[in-house]
Amino acid sequence: MLKGKAFKFGDNISTDLIAPGRLVHLRSNLPELAKHVLEDADPAFAARVKPGDFVVGGSNFGLGSSREHAPVIIKMAGVSAVLAKSVARIFFRNAINVGLPVLVCDTDRINEGDELEVDLATGVIHDKTNGETLTFGKIPDAMLAILNEGGLMPYIKKYGDFKI
Amino acid sequence: MGKTLTEKILSEKSGGAVKPGDIVVSPVDWALVQDTTGPLTVREFLGLGLPKLASPSHTILFLDHAAPSPQRQLSCDHAFLRKFARDYGAVLSDVGEGVCHQIMAEKYARPGDVIVGADSHTVTAGGLGAFATGMGSSDVAAAFGLGKTWFRVPETFFIRLNGQLQNNVTAKDIILHLIGEIGADGATYKSLEFGGAGVKALTVTDRLTIANMAVEAGAKAGIFPSDDLTLEYLTQQGRGGDYRAISADVDAVYERIIEINLTTLEPTIAKPHTVDNTSTVTEIKGTKVDQVFIGTCTNGRLDDLKQAADILKGKRRHPGTRLLVAPASPQILLAGMKLGYIQTLIEAGAVILPPGCAACLGVHQGVLGDGEVCLSTANRNFLGRMGNPEGMIYLSSTPTAAASAITGVITDPREVA
Numbered sequence: 001m002l003k004g005k006a007f008k009f010g011d012n013i014s015t016d017l018i019a020p021g022r023l024v025h026l027r028s029n030l031p032e033l034a035k036h037v038l039e040d041a042d043p044a045f046a047a048r049v050k051p052g053d054f055v056v057g058g059s060n061f062g063l064g065s066s067r068e069h070a071p072v073i074i075k076m077a078g079v080s081a082v083l084a085k086s087v088a089r090i091f092f093r094n095a096i097n098v099g100l101p102v103l104v105c106d107t108d109r110i111n112e113g114d115e116l117e118v119d120l121a122t123g124v125i126h127d128k129t130n131g132e133t134l135t136f137g138k139i140p141d142a143m144l145a146i147l148n149e150g151g152l153m154p155y156i157k158k159y160g161d162f163k164i
Numbered sequence: 165m166g167k168t169l170t171e172k173i174l175s176e177k178s179g180g181a182v183k184p185g186d187i188v189v190s191p192v193d194w195a196l197v198q199d200t201t202g203p204l205t206v207r208e209f210l211g212l213g214l215p216k217l218a219s220p221s222h223t224i225l226f227l228d229h230a231a232p233s234p235q236r237q238l239s240c241d242h243a244f245l246r247k248f249a250r251d252y253g254a255v256l257s258d259v260g261e262g263v264c265h266q267i268m269a270e271k272y273a274r275p276g277d278v279i280v281g282a283d284s285h286t287v288t289a290g291g292l293g294a295f296a297t298g299m300g301s302s303d304v305a306a307a308f309g310l311g312k313t314w315f316r317v318p319e320t321f322f323i324r325l326n327g328q329l330q331n332n333v334t335a336k337d338i339i340l341h342l343i344g345e346i347g348a349d350g351a352t353y354k355s356l357e358f359g360g361a362g363v364k365a366l367t368v369t370d371r372l373t374i375a376n377m378a379v380e381a382g383a384k385a386g387i388f389p390s391d392d393l394t395l396e397y398l399t400q401q402g403r404g405g406d407y408r409a410i411s412a413d414v415d416a417v418y419e420r421i422i423e424i425n426l427t428t429l430e431p432t433i434a435k436p437h438t439v440d441n442t443s444t445v446t447e448i449k450g451t452k453v454d455q456v457f458i459g460t461c462t463n464g465r466l467d468d469l470k471q472a473a474d475i476l477k478g479k480r481r482h483p484g485t486r487l488l489v490a491p492a493s494p495q496i497l498l499a500g501m502k503l504g505y506i507q508t509l510i511e512a513g514a515v516i517l518p519p520g521c522a523a524c525l526g527v528h529q530g531v532l533g534d535g536e537v538c539l540s541t542a543n544r545n546f547l548g549r550m551g552n553p554e555g556m557i558y559l560s561s562t563p564t565a566a567a568s569a570i571t572g573v574i575t576d577p578r579e580v581a
Contacts, residue, residue: 025237068300094300
């Protein structure tokens with residue numbers, strides 16, 4: 001069970017907003033880059049987020065670049081999962097590959113600061129603040145197998161190949 | 165049942181008849197990284213502990229995004245990638261040797277190939293009939309080591325191009341128009357395939373420009389069939405032997421068919437801060453522009469230098485507007501010099517930047533000041549993209565950019581030329 005507070009963002013949160021290109025010189029220093037996560041969408045986010053919290057986006061979360069640094073630094077900031085109405089393809093795959101769950105659900109019903117409980121096994125989100133229960137779309141089996149190993153690198157190390 | 169180009173390529177590679185929704189493992193013909201995603205890819209590959217690359221001669225490291233490096237940390241990243249290429253026998257395309265997607269087109273990509281790259285615009289090679297897609301560092305690290313990757317076979321949208329483009333309306337206007345129509349997530353997880361009578365008149369350069377921006381509609385790939393123009397392009401590159409004819413079956417099944425009439429298409433602009441926020445140039449002409457940027461993997465080709473030179477010949481950029489031009493490869497820069505385009509552009513007040521990504525990603529060579537407006541021929545106008553979240557980016561074709569450089573405001577190229 002994942003537990004934490006919702007940090008709400010809008011539609012079209014691009015990888016440029018998550019990991020700005022102007023900070024490309026920090027990409028070999030991920031802890032330093034993580035201090036700037038989502039800085040251009042919410043400058044206060046990195047300082048306020050606590051381990052276990054959730055990033056809650058609107059539609060087309062993570063559009064743009066292939067930079068895997070984007071989900072890596074969201075995870076490094078302590079975020080336990082990204083919730084969004086829809087997710088850009090490369091970001092979705094990257095997030096699973098680095099062991100960051102991405103849950104597609106009706107995020108309109110979640111408000112900034114709501115306390116959430118997420119059960120990855122049953123696919124249920126409980127919003128303790130407003131009492132709502134939400135369900136999220138199933139993560140495809142091929143990706144779930146990778147997520148269950150903690151990401152693509154641990155998966156490849158374990159199996160030595162794609163077990164599909 | 166017939167197959168789309170996507171289904172045909174993935175069936176051939178994975179050794180079975182695939183249909184949309186299938187999960188397949190496919191060999192990879194080329195795996196590439198660039199200098200902003202490469203260090204993470206290399207560290208992940210090294211972490212796997214494999215003794216060698218699956219195919220060193222088909223593993224390519226491009227130093228193009230911050231090239232030449234403007235900062236110490238990036239110089240160290242470059243040094244790290246150079247050493248890895250040396251140690252493992254991978255191909256290195258060093259600083260000044262061009263934008264990765266342009267060099268893939270010039271030297272490597274072939275019709276029917278499967279190409280993965282740690283750069284979202286890897287889709288560009290679809291202009292030559294390849295199934296090419298952008299992925300993150302982990303996926304490409306796995307492809308480095310295993311020589312293969314997994315895909316969910318996408319459903320396909322067929323984009324039927326009818327009619328003929330008018331003067332100073334270009335391939336860039338086609339793709340901006342399409343993204344405006346279907347939205348920045350309109351093709352998420354899908355493949356875009358282009359066809360129709362209008363395709364026959366589009367040069368390989370045009371096709372690369374269109375395929376390049378497929379990802380801006382969310383697509384996994386953007387693919388053109390190969391034809392005589394593809395053969396001609398590959399032959400010019402000394403690679404005629406890499407040609408093969410590949411196209412979708414006539415009875416291929418598409419999830420959606422979208423028609424675009426090229427004859428009535430207008431010069432199109434994407435306004436800040438999303439690529440699907442489009443207008444015709446007529447609707448927004450007159451907006452002041454501080455910087456015009458012509459180049460990148462979208463519009464840094466010889467045709468672009470020609471289009472810009474044709475409009476700027478004998479004219480000057482507006483004194484309040486900077487004009488930056490970055491050819492996408494040394495081959496293009498040299499041809500542009502021989503044909504006089506570069507001289508024309510310099511006489512018109514342009515700054516010629518070295519082949520590379522230049523101002524596109526906000527690292528160097530044209531970072532915007534607070535409140536400044538850039539009209540760019542690149543593929544992205546996201547907030548902060550050009551190094552400053554206080555800057556505003558509009559996207560256009562090269563003729564529109566060149567015309568606007570003269571007047572200092574967004575201008576319809578049909579009124580200047």
